[in-house]
Amino acid sequence: MRNLLRDAAAGVLAAGLGIAVAELFAAVTRPDAAPLIAVGGAIIDATPTPVKEFAVRELGTNDKPVLLASVGLVLALFAATLGVVGRRRRNLVVVGAVVLGAAGATAALTRPTASWFSPVPSLLAAAIAGATLWWLLRTAVGPANDRTDVAAANDRTAIVPTSNRRAFLRGALLVAGAAVLFESGAQLLIRTVGKVRTTLALPAPAEPAKPLPAGIAPDFTTPSATFYRVDTALTIPRVDPDTWELRIHGMVGTELKLSLDDLLKRPLIERDITLNCVSNEVGGPYIGTARWLGVPLAPLLREAGLRPEADQIVARSVEGMTIGTPVATALDGRDTMLAVAMNGEPLRPEHGFPVRMLTPGLYGYAGACKWVTELELTTFAAFDAYWVKRGWARPGTVKTASRIDKPRPFARPAAGPVTVAGVAWAQRRGIDKVEISVDGGPWKAAEMLPVPSIDTWVQWRLTWNATPGPHSLSVRATDGTGQVQTADRATPFPSGATGQHTITVTVG
Amino acid sequence: MRTSRLTTLAAVSLFSLSMAACGSSDSSTSSDQPAAAPTMTSAAPMMSSAAPAMENFGAGCAAVPTDASNKGSFQAMAQVPVATAASGNPLLSTLVSAVKQAGLVDSLNSADGITVFAPTNDAFKKIPAADLKKVLADKKTLTDILTYHVVPGKLTPADLSGTHKTLEGKDLTVAGSGEMFKVDGTSSVICGNVQTANATVYIVDTVLMPKS
Numbered sequence: 261m262r263n264l265l266r267d268a269a270a271g272v273l274a275a276g277l278g279i280a281v282a283e284l285f286a287a288v289t290r291p292d293a294a295p296l297i298a299v300g301g302a303i304i305d306a307t308p309t310p311v312k313e314f315a316v317r318e319l320g321t322n323d324k325p326v327l328l329a330s331v332g333l334v335l336a337l338f339a340a341t342l343g344v345v346g347r348r349r350r351n352l353v354v355v356g357a358v359v360l361g362a363a364g365a366t367a368a369l370t371r372p373t374a375s376w377f378s379p380v381p382s383l384l385a386a387a388i389a390g391a392t393l394w395w396l397l398r399t400a401v402g403p404a405n406d407r408t409d410v411a412a413a414n415d416r417t418a419i420v421p422t423s424n425r426r427a428f429l430r431g432a433l434l435v436a437g438a439a440v441l442f443e444s445g446a447q448l449l450i451r452t453v454g455k456v457r458t459t460l461a462l463p464a465p466a467e468p469a470k471p472l473p474a475g476i477a478p479d480f481t482t483p484s485a486t487f488y489r490v491d492t493a494l495t496i497p498r499v500d501p502d503t504w505e506l507r508i509h510g511m512v513g514t515e516l517k518l519s520l521d522d523l524l525k526r527p528l529i530e531r532d533i534t535l536n537c538v539s540n541e542v543g544g545p546y547i548g549t550a551r552w553l554g555v556p557l558a559p560l561l562r563e564a565g566l567r568p569e570a571d572q573i574v575a576r577s578v579e580g581m582t583i584g585t586p587v588a589t590a591l592d593g594r595d596t597m598l599a600v601a602m603n604g605e606p607l608r609p610e611h612g613f614p615v616r617m618l619t620p621g622l623y624g625y626a627g628a629c630k631w632v633t634e635l636e637l638t639t640f641a642a643f644d645a646y647w648v649k650r651g652w653a654r655p656g657t658v659k660t661a662s663r664i665d666k667p668r669p670f671a672r673p674a675a676g677p678v679t680v681a682g683v684a685w686a687q688r689r690g691i692d693k694v695e696i697s698v699d700g701g702p703w704k705a706a707e708m709l710p711v712p713s714i715d716t717w718v719q720w721r722l723t724w725n726a727t728p729g730p731h732s733l734s735v736r737a738t739d740g741t742g743q744v745q746t747a748d749r750a751t752p753f754p755s756g757a758t759g760q761h762t763i764t765v766t767v768g
Numbered sequence: 769m770r771t772s773r774l775t776t777l778a779a780v781s782l783f784s785l786s787m788a789a790c791g792s793s794d795s796s797t798s799s800d801q802p803a804a805a806p807t808m809t810s811a812a813p814m815m816s817s818a819a820p821a822m823e824n825f826g827a828g829c830a831a832v833p834t835d836a837s838n839k840g841s842f843q844a845m846a847q848v849p850v851a852t853a854a855s856g857n858p859l860l861s862t863l864v865s866a867v868k869q870a871g872l873v874d875s876l877n878s879a880d881g882i883t884v885f886a887p888t889n890d891a892f893k894k895i896p897a898a899d900l901k902k903v904l905a906d907k908k909t910l911t912d913i914l915t916y917h918v919v920p921g922k923l924t925p926a927d928l929s930g931t932h933k934t935l936e937g938k939d940l941t942v943a944g945s946g947e948m949f950k951v952d953g954t955s956s957v958i959c960g961n962v963q964t965a966n967a968t969v970y971i972v973d974t975v976l977m978p979k980s
Contacts, residue, residue, distance in 0.1 A: 543874045543877060670935045762875075
């Protein structure tokens with residue numbers, strides 16, 4: 261039993277060291293080629309579409325850490341088994357290492373951004389894990405060829421010589437220490453990209469945003485730290501701004517290649533824009549407003565000489581995500597941009613550092629590619645982007661919607677005047693009217709606070725003279741085209757939820 | 769002695785693996801801020817959000833679909849807010865229609881973190897058909913009954929035992945430990961600690977009634 265545990269631990273430690281070294285190596289070279297990340301990514305891609313319709317619909321929960329932890333656990337179990345069987349059949353250590361290396365390498369090669377180099381970290385991990393396990397087992401029980409089956413069988417009952425036990429513990433501690441060291445190095449390195457980000461100098465905008473109108477409530481702008489995040493990135497891509505490049509190609513006269521410096525030299529615009537996710541339920545949290553700084557897309561496309569038959573911009577991220585945006589939404593005068601900053605600071609890594617796309621009036625899945633590195637001009641007939649392949653609608657126009665933020669559902673306000681407040685949005689169309697209904701009664705117009713443009717949400721409030729007892733509060737908005745928000749319920753899939761947010765409170 | 773040391777070593781190396789997997793330097797802070805107007809929790813995946821125990825317990829869990837592509841599976845339910853999660857689960861269809869009838873779908877979905885005791889269809893069948901029909905037609909009574917099944921905050925199995933103030937206003941009492949819990953002495957938890965995006969759900973075999 262003790263030997264079994266010892267051998268299993270040897271396997272796990274050896275695998276841990278291999279992975280840690282590969283992590284550091286990958287952090288220096290290609291972060292997405294780190295073995296666990298590559299395997300996890302391959303699992304996500306191999307997951308059948310129906311699974312994603314649910315798992316991915318409400319992304320941004322803890323599915324990714326759980327997946328990665330599971331991959332790590334399976335690896336640990338495999339390594340432990342290898343340690344146990346490898347004690348007597350040392351050749352199996354080699355076989356096991358080859359299997360692991362091949363699995364990691366294959367996974368890395370299936371990644372959308374794979375290159376010839378992608379399998380290297382996995383192969384390195386396997387080689388180190390195999391060699392370490394061999395050495396640990398040798399330390400513990402001596403060279404395999406010194407032992408007969410009888411001796412090995414005796415080993416299970418006999419007390420292991422103290423020297424071997426000590427030697428093994430020393431070796432094990434050494435391996436564990438080295439693993440921690442390499443892993444810390446990898447984490448430190450990954451973090452330095454964050455440091456580069458904060459030192460990135462932002463040029464002043466050629467067209468600054470107008471100051472927010474007086475009378476706006478303080479939480480009009482969503483802090484970057486609490487801004488929603490919904491994406492499929494297993495680990496947040498860490499992009500080196502010095503080597504980052506944007507390629508504009510496809511149906512264009514001249515292909516354009518721009519470095520971050522090239523991009524920042526162009527005239528920048530600054531705008532307050534509300535961005536929301538198609539997977540938001542009625543009353544849900546996946547919406548926010550930020551002050552964005554970026555390069556308008558239209559002049560870039562014209563400079564590249566986009567051909568009239570191109571009707572789709574396919575934006576590709578560094579990790580292979582594709583987002584399809586209508587060309588028309590870049591040329592119709594709206595502030596479609598390549599954003600470099602959010603709320604006065606360079607984009608946070610989770611929000612697309614160094615550059616993301618932003619298209620006012622479209623849900624994120626249709627117009628807001630993060631970590632963008634490529635814009636391909638093509639047609640909708642020729643190419644379906646990632647989410648469209650999975651059944652989500654195009655073009656992804658934002659639906660008119662509204663939400664009650666105050667009071668909270670199930671609140672127990674005192675009778676008398678109660679402030680009902682919230683937001684309403686219909687980017688590109690604007691909001692003309694917000695109305696509240698108490699207990700299904702007549703709609704009463706709420707006061708709307710001023711807005712900087714039709715591309716942001718509007719904050720609204722109403723003083724409700726609350727009477728004791730349970731009450732329901734519903735909200736509906738009318739957009740700038742006169743369209744009243746529908747009460748009909750639709751799920752977020754495939755084109756965004758509809759329905760009037762209705763909450764229950766008990767006035768006491 | 770040696771065994772425990774080796775176990776520690778194994779644990780250390782496993783820990784370093786999981787750090788490697790989930791490590792992200794500046795995951796944003798998630799906070800449920802008091803709502804002045806728009807507030808939202810950051811949806812960024814991070815170590816701390818991986819913490820809530822995923823383990824479900826109870827014989828009734830066997831009836832929950834295991835195929836992750838099924839809307840009623842644990843995996844699918846964990847991704848969506850509680851009323852949406854329940855609507856994907858065929859075991860809870862009576863509860864879901866009652867919630868719709870009472871107009872509580874959005875309230876449950878946009879609540880900030882709650883515990884829901886969710887009676888199964890069989891639990892509703894224990895109520896005589898005529899009585900059930902009457903309750904469903906009376907919004908006030910229905911709302912009282914349904915909100916009596918909801919407790920503010922996410923209760924872990926460790927916190928479950930005890931007296932809790934419900935959203936209806938009256939207290940309910942949970943007795944038991946481990947994987948055996950009874951609510952108000954009559955309703956057994958048959959599948960516990962089911963996670964949804966904003967609520968922890970305990971599926972129960974009998975509808976709870978607020979004491980009048």
